[in-house]
Structure formats: structure tokens, C-alpha cells
Amino acid sequence: MRLIACLGNPGKQYEYTRHNAGFIVGRVLVDSYGAPSSRHQSEVFQRGIGNDKTIVLFPQTFMNLSGKAVRSAMSFYKIPPSDICVIYDDFDIALGELRFRAKGSAGTHNGMKSIVLELGTTEFCRLRVGIGPKAGMGSVSDFVLSPFSPSEYRQIEALGKPVSEVIALWLAGDMDAATRRAAAESAVVL
Secondary structure, three states: OEEEEEOOOOOHHHOOEHHHHHHHHHHHHOOOOOOOEEEOOEEEEEEEEOOEEEEEEEEOOOHHHHHHHHHHHHHHHOOOHHHEEEEEEEEEEEOOOEEEEOOOOOOOOHHHHHHHHHHOOOOOEEEEEEEEOOOOOOOHHHHHOOEOOHHHHHHHHOOHHHHHHHHHHHHOOOHHHHHHHHHHHHHHHO
């Protein structure tokens, strides 16, 4: 059983903001999943049977409390951290680039800090979606809560397919191929 957590903020006022890149690209993952249920302070999509399931979580706790939703789902489904992947925005990466890693620090991202705090480990996968650069945009919170321009939004939406491909490789257990696929998308952006 695997858990994918797509990070963002709930509510119409945040729908097109940079901080919702995880929600935006994650919607492509659940196109074929059917209707979500509302559990674990999240929208929850499931596909599969028995222990061969993929759970996709869209926490509705607001970004800074994402860890509570992820921990709740992880505990309920008895999923170890090594079978979790978090998809989230990163302003230190150029707009439209992807970075996939098996583990790492939370950096400056408050949603990731919440997850690390709640899970007590950094030993889970992460797929970062570039929304930067932040340079010259004022405070971090002003930047991440600012809306994408229409062309930037289209660029982030277009990442849905490569994100799905990276996640499919991760689900198949091929971490190296997932990392290479994310890097290939970044090379296209450059």
C-alpha cells in the first residue's frame, strides 16, 4: 500500500496560488480514481484492492498543518514512511522544474516541516514542483500565496503528465528511473 500526499491550501482563494502546485499537479493523478471520500482531514482518493492500494491525499488542514493529515492516514492504513511520497511546491527551484528524492530535509517549507514533525522522520519520498525563483518578490509568504499568471498556471498544469510518470515509476519501485524522469523534465524547462 502506498500513500501520495499532495500539498496545498483548501479554499477558492488559494486555488491558483503558487503554494497549491501540489494540489494542481496531483489532480491529474486522480483523474481515474472516482469520487473522493472525506477522511483524515483530507480529500482521499483510493485505487486498488486490499493491501495493493494507492491512496492519494489532499490535506484540507492548510499547509502548515499538513503533517496531521498525513500522520492520520499513515496510521489508519498502516503505511510505513518509506511508502509515502509528498508532492509540494518549492520556490528555490525554477518554475516548471521537478526534483524527486528518496529522502531529505524539510528545508524552509512549512508543510514539510509539519510532516517531518508528525512522522518523526525524513525517510519518505518527495517530489518538488518548482514555482520560483522568489527573488525580488517580497516575503516568502507573500510570494507563495500569490497567484500564478495564466501562462505560469498552464505551465504548472502541464506538469501533471510528467508527475504521473514519475509517480508510476516510484510505485513500480524504480527510484533511479523516477529521479531521472523528474530530471528530464527539468532539462526541458532549462
